[in-house]
Amino acid sequence: MALTKADMAESLYEELGLNKREAKELVELFFEEVRSALGDAYHVKLSGFGNFVLRDKTERPGRNPKTGEEIPISARRVVTFRPGQKLKQRVEAYAGSQQ
Amino acid sequence: MTDESIDRSMMKSELIERIARKQSHLAYKDVELAVKSLLEQMSNALSSGERIEIRGFGSFSLHFRPPRSGRNPKTGDSVSLPGKHVPHFKPGKELRERVNHSLKKS
Numbered sequence: 001m002a003l004t005k006a007d008m009a010e011s012l013y014e015e016l017g018l019n020k021r022e023a024k025e026l027v028e029l030f031f032e033e034v035r036s037a038l039g040d041a042y043h044v045k046l047s048g049f050g051n052f053v054l055r056d057k058t059e060r061p062g063r064n065p066k067t068g069e070e071i072p073i074s075a076r077r078v079v080t081f082r083p084g085q086k087l088k089q090r091v092e093a094y095a096g097s098q099q
Numbered sequence: 100m101t102d103e104s105i106d107r108s109m110m111k112s113e114l115i116e117r118i119a120r121k122q123s124h125l126a127y128k129d130v131e132l133a134v135k136s137l138l139e140q141m142s143n144a145l146s147s148g149e150r151i152e153i154r155g156f157g158s159f160s161l162h163f164r165p166p167r168s169g170r171n172p173k174t175g176d177s178v179s180l181p182g183k184h185v186p187h188f189k190p191g192k193e194l195r196e197r198v199n200h201s202l203k204k205s
Binding site for chain 1: 110129155158190
């Protein structure tokens with residue numbers, strides 16, 4: 001069980017009265033705009049939810065786990081998610097099974 | 100690791116504007132409501148223990164932090180902190196590639 005784009009579009013259709021095509025396009029566009037801002041080197045800050053933060057990592061030594069051979073892990077830019085205070089508090093209250 | 104190199108951000112209001120520009124047949128207000136609904140749906144899912152899976156973007160899930168004992172910094176008394184869940188995001192392949200590619204362009 002997982003929330004998907006289809007579920008999200010369905011809720012927009014039911015809650016906001018967008019037609020099904022508009023709802024689907026909006027969900028696509030939402031994720032595409034976040035992805036493209038991150039791809040254009042913008043952090044993305046969504047208050048109440050969290051921040052997608054870009055980090056530049058320098059090259060560091062690594063190892064091929066199969067052969068044990070040393071190979072450098074090249075410098076790269078990665079995205080991390082830092083949940084906002086509000087989301088953290090809501091999730092903390094979840095008492096479900098330990099994963 | 101240096102994370103000071105990027106100093107610009109897109110805030111929620113800018114995200115709403117960008118979407119509204121591309122969906123010009125929708126009122127700005129409707130786009131604003133839709134974005135807020137999407138974030139609320141995602142927060143709701145996570146706070147009820149449900150994962151979120153968006154192909155090409157990434158997945159959100161909960162990680163469990165086991166109970167531990169900590170100390171009250173004022174009194175030095177040891178206190179037991181209960182276990183808790185924290186949100187976790189794993190970027191998808193397309194997002195990872197686009198983000199990393201921006202390093203080579205800069």
